[in-house]
Every structure is written in structure tokens, then in C-alpha cells.
Amino acid sequence: MIISQEFTLNAPRVRVWDFFLDVPRSSACMAGVEDVTQVDEKTYRGRIQVKIGPLRAGFSVTVELSEVQPPERLVLLVQGDDRATGSLVRAVVSALLQPQGGRTLVSYQMDLSIRGALGRFGGTVIQDVARKMTAQFVECVERSLAAPARVDGRQDG
Amino acid sequence: MAEFAVVEPGSVDEVLDLLARHGEEAKPVAGGTWLALVLRQGLLWSSLLVSLRRVPGLAGIAVDEAGNLRLGAMVRLRSVETSALVWERLPVVAETYREVANVRVRYQATVGGNLCDADYASDPPALLAALGARVVAVSQRGRREIPVRDFVVGHYQTVLEPDELVTEVVVPALPPGAGAVYLKYRTRSHEDRPCLGVAAVVVPDGSGRLARAEVVVGAVAERPQRLAEVLDAVVGRALDDATIGEIAERYAAEIEPLSDLRGSAWYRTEMIRVFVERALRAARARAQREGRRT
Ligand SMILES: Cc1cc2nc3c(=O)[nH]c(=O)nc-3n(C[C@H](O)[C@H](O)[C@H](O)COP(=O)(O)OP(=O)(O)OC[C@H]3O[C@@H](n4cnc5c(N)ncnc54)[C@H](O)[C@@H]3O)c2cc1C
Numbered sequence: 149m150i151i152s153q154e155f156t157l158n159a160p161r162v163r164v165w166d167f168f169l170d171v172p173r174s175s176a177c178m179a180g181v182e183d184v185t186q187v188d189e190k191t192y193r194g195r196i197q198v199k200i201g202p203l204r205a206g207f208s209v210t211v212e213l214s215e216v217q218p219p220e221r222l223v224l225l226v227q228g229d230d231r232a233t234g235s236l237v238r239a240v241v242s243a244l245l246q247p248q249g250g251r252t253l254v255s256y257q258m259d260l261s262i263r264g265a266l267g268r269f270g271g272t273v274i275q276d277v278a279r280k281m282t283a284q285f286v287e288c289v290e291r292s293l294a295a296p297a298r299v300d301g302r303q304d305g
Numbered sequence: 306m307a308e309f310a311v312v313e314p315g316s317v318d319e320v321l322d323l324l325a326r327h328g329e330e331a332k333p334v335a336g337g338t339w340l341a342l343v344l345r346q347g348l349l350w351s352s353l354l355v356s357l358r359r360v361p362g363l364a365g366i367a368v369d370e371a372g373n374l375r376l377g378a379m380v381r382l383r384s385v386e387t388s389a390l391v392w393e394r395l396p397v398v399a400e401t402y403r404e405v406a407n408v409r410v411r412y413q414a415t416v417g418g419n420l421c422d423a424d425y426a427s428d429p430p431a432l433l434a435a436l437g438a439r440v441v442a443v444s445q446r447g448r449r450e451i452p453v454r455d456f457v458v459g460h461y462q463t464v465l466e467p468d469e470l471v472t473e474v475v476v477p478a479l480p481p482g483a484g485a486v487y488l489k490y491r492t493r494s495h496e497d498r499p500c501l502g503v504a505a506v507v508v509p510d511g512s513g514r515l516a517r518a519e520v521v522v523g524a525v526a527e528r529p530q531r532l533a534e535v536l537d538a539v540v541g542r543a544l545d546d547a548t549i550g551e552i553a554e555r556y557a558a559e560i561e562p563l564s565d566l567r568g569s570a571w572y573r574t575e576m577i578r579v580f581v582e583r584a585l586r587a588a589r590a591r592a593q594r595e596g597r598r599t
Contacts, residue, residue, distance in 0.1 A: 174500060183568070198459050200459075200460050200462070201423060201459065201460060201461025201462040201463075202329075202332065202343075202349055202350075202461060203343060203348045203349060203461055204349075205348065232347050233346055233347040233348055234347070247393050262459065265346035265347060266346075266348065268346070272564075272565035272566070273425070273460045273461070273527075273562065275563075275564075276460065276527060276563050277460060
């Protein structure tokens with residue numbers, strides 16, 4: 149499944165870029181993410197818990213920053229597995245950041261595939277949930293970027 | 306597969322005690338058809354399965370003094386479909402349960418399980434919501450009635466608390482002269498879950514105008530879709546093709562459907578328009594027959 153979307157953030161491009169590349173901070177915007185650690189320059193590890201009603205799956209996830217072209221283009225390769233249910237997820241996420249005055253237009257595309265029990269049982273549902281998690285992520289990024297800016301503003305005034 | 310234990314309490318009180326003590330760790334088992342599936346896949350983390358098999362008082366079909374049809378949580382779908390009482394009082398309910406899956410599943414699955422699994426691709430919830438039915442939930446904290454239209458809140462997620470047990474579903478009688486229908490649209494096998502299902506109820510006011518219309522579309526989003534504004538706006542309007550077309554148009558325009566193997570979002574939007582219109586016409590035809598009879 150491919151999810152693609154565009155959204156505008158009320159911050160200049162370099163700030164958005166720095167935020168995305170600050171993986172511990174940006175990953176905190178993804179619901180259910182925990183234990184994020186850096187493995188090497190381009191690789192992070194963590195866990196993500198997905199809860200849908202009474203159903204749960206916990207994935208060990210590796211994220212590789214496979215293409216980094218500051219401050220414009222970023223491609224992530226996300227791979228995860230859940231031993232308990234024998235499920236695998238794989239996602240390729242590419243994001244393009246374009247300046248728009250003082251704001252930033254982010255266009256991203258996510259190619260998501262889920263295999264194993266979770267995919268067989270609730271593939272559709274998982275995709276719908278992934279879409280919602282993405283929307284929440286965007287909202288959280290917006291809030292995180294807005295917060296310090298407002299503080300700066302108050303200090304200036 | 307995760308470890309779990311099965312208990313078979315002999316009364317509602319014992320069930321409520323187990324649910325209160327074990328919280329999310331415990332899950333009631335009704336027909337077990339949905340639970341068997343998720344347990345096999347290791348997707349359910351509950352460790353205590355509380356079977357409702359030996360609990361008395363949950364499998365009745367009755368009509369109360371107010372004329373409500375009361376379906377016990379443990380009533381098998383097949384029993385609804387074959388109940389003379391249901392055919393006499395609310396045939397559309399029997400017709401709808403008959404549309405679920407295949408007869409093997411209907412012998413096993415229950416009225417309560419069908420509502421509580423909260424699978425988006427289900428049939429009865431849309432009809433029950435359109436009829437204004439209520440779910441009765443009990444716990445050691447008390448008893449409450451929840452409108453079916455508010456019962457499912459997300460994928461596999463209802464408003465039930467972990468300590469609550471559904472005991473029955475209460476379906477009010479249709480007002481005199483009303484017509485109700487459920488249309489199931491399948492895109493794959495005849496036994497499949499719906500690509501979409503539309504429940505429509507029209508209540509004419511005696512002069513050919515709408516006292517009320519109810520339209521609920523199931524299986525197109527995480528919960529049954531009912532557009533209150535659209536339904537409120539047509540009260541008092543003539544029950545003609547223009548009004549029906551307008552309702553269908555707005556349902557198609559305002560619902561954001563999901564995509565699955567049974568149909569893409571785009572296709573579902575087109576089918577919502579077609580089937581809301583068909584369902585309203587069929588409900589109107591039934592109301593007209595009722596009107597002639599009374
Ligand atoms: C092959 C197949 C095809 C199907 N096709 C259709 C279809 O076309 N249309 C359709 O509408 N449905 C369809 N279904 C779903 C079916 O109708 C039932 O909804 C489903 O199988 C669950 O019913 P159950 O009684 O077995 O519930 P269970 O598996 O026993 O329980 C389901 C969930 O509800 C909870 N629960 C059950 N009873 C209660 C209660 N009294 N109080 C609180 N919680 C409770 C359980 O804890 C569990 O979480 C299909 C199912 C199968 C297996």
C-alpha cells in the first residue's frame with residue numbers, strides 16, 4: 149500500500165530538517181514508539197507497540213536513513229518484526245521538503261507492506277490504522293515545531 | 306500462541322466477578338469464531354477466556370410490554386433468522402441476520418459477539434443502528450444502555466469497559482406505516498463479508514412527507530456511518546425521488562471510505578450513491594405497502 153500526503157509546517161525548512169534528523173525527538177511523535185537507540189551514523193533501533201482494540205502487536209524496528217540530501221530529501225527504510233505473531237512490516241518512506249516563504253511544504257510517500265499473521269488477519273485495518281498514525285505524527289510535529297518558536301517570540305517581545 | 310486458561314462460569318454474576326477482577330486480561334467468549342481466529346494468530350493478549358456457554362438467561366428472543374424486540378447476547382445468528390417471533394414483529398431483522406456469512410458461521414456466531422468484535426465489515430450493526438437499537442451492558446458497577454450507533458468507536462473497538470458484559474440488544478418496534486430495509490452488496494463470493502451494506506428506514510407522516518429518515522452505511526469505514534445533519538435536513542420533505550437522490554448524493558460525498566480487497570475507496574463512493582438510493586426506494590415501497598394495510 150502506498151500512502152502519500154502533503155502538509156505545510158509553519159517553520160523554515162532548516163528547522164524542519166533538523167527536527168526530522170533528530171531521530172529521538174521526531175520518533176517521539178510516533179505513537180507507541182519506545183526505546184529508540186542509535187546503532188551507527190545512519191541506523192536506529194527501537195520498538196513500536198500497535199494496539200487496535202483488544203489486539204496488540206509489538207515490533208522490533210530498524211530504521212535506516214538510506215538517502216540524506218540536506219535540507220531537501222530524506223529516504224527512510226523501516227523494517228520490523230513481531231516474534232509473537234510472526235509478522236513483518238517494511239516501509240520505504242521518502243520525504244521532500246520545499247521552502248514556501250518562511251514555511252515548509254513536506255510531501256511524503258510511504259510504501260507499506262505487512263506480512264504474516266497481522267497482514268493476513270487485518271491487513272486492511274492495519275493500513276487504515278497506519279494512515280491515522282501518520283496523521284497524528286504530522287499533528288505532533290506541527291506542535292513540536294510551534295512550541296519553541298512561541299517561546300522565542302515571547303522572549304523577543 | 307500465547308498461554309491462556311478457559312473458565313465456564315454458571316451465572317452472569319460469576320462472569321461479572323471474573324471480568325471485574327481480571328480486567329483486560331479476561332475476555333468473554335460467545336460463539337468463539339472471531340476469538341479462535343485472533344488467538345491462533347497470537348494477536349490477542351488476554352490470558353483468561355470466560356466462556357458464556359453455561360450462563361443461563363442470555364439466549365432468549367422476546368418482545369417486551371413496550372413492543373421492543375429483545376435479543377439475548379448469546380442468541381445464535383441462525384436463531385434470529387429462523388425465529389417466528391422476529392419474522393412477525395420485525396422481519397427486516399431476520400432478513401439481515403440471514404445475510405451474514407454462511408449457515409455454518411450463523412449456527413455458531415452470536416448476536417453479542419457480532420456487535421462486540423466491532424469488525425468494520427459486518428452487516429447487523431448498520432441495521433440495528435438505523436432501527437435505534439440499544440445494547441444492554443452490565444457490570445458490578447451497574448447497568449447501562451448504549452445506542453448501537455454509538456457502540457463501535459474504531460477498528461475492533463467498542464465503548465465497553467473491560468468489566469462490562471453485553472446481555473442483550475433491545476430493538477424498538479417500527480412506527481406504524483414505516484418501511485425498513487437492509488441491502489448487502491458483495492463483490493466476491495456469495496458468503497463474503499460486505500463491500501458495503503445500507504440500512505434505510507423511512508417513516509412517512511401520513512401526508513406523503515417524511516417524519517423521519519434513517520440511513521446507516523456499514524463496512525465502508527471503521528464504524529457504521531450515519532450522517533445526522535443530512536437526516537435532520539430532510540425531515541418534513543416530500544418522500545420523492547429528488548429527496549432520495551439528494552440523500553444518496555450527500556452520503557456519497559461526505560463519507561470517506563476505506564479501501565480493501567472488496568473495493569477501493571473510489572469504487573465504494575460510487576456504490577454508496579447507488580445503494581443508498583436503492584435502499585431508500587425499497588424502504589419507501591415497504592412503507593407504502595404498510596400504509597395501505599393500516
Ligand atoms: C468465515 C466468517 C465469515 C463472516 N462473515 C460475516 C458477514 O458476512 N457479516 C457479518 O456481519 N459478520 C460476519 N462474520 C462475523 C460473525 O458474524 C461474528 O460477528 C463473529 O464471528 C463473532 O461472533 P462470536 O459470537 O463467535 O464472537 P466471539 O468470537 O466469541 O467474540 C467476539 C468478541 O466479542 C466479545 N464478546 C462476545 N460476546 C460478548 C458479550 N456478551 N459481552 C461482551 N463482549 C463479548 C469477545 O470477548 C470478543 O472480543 C463472519 C465470521 C466468520 C468466521
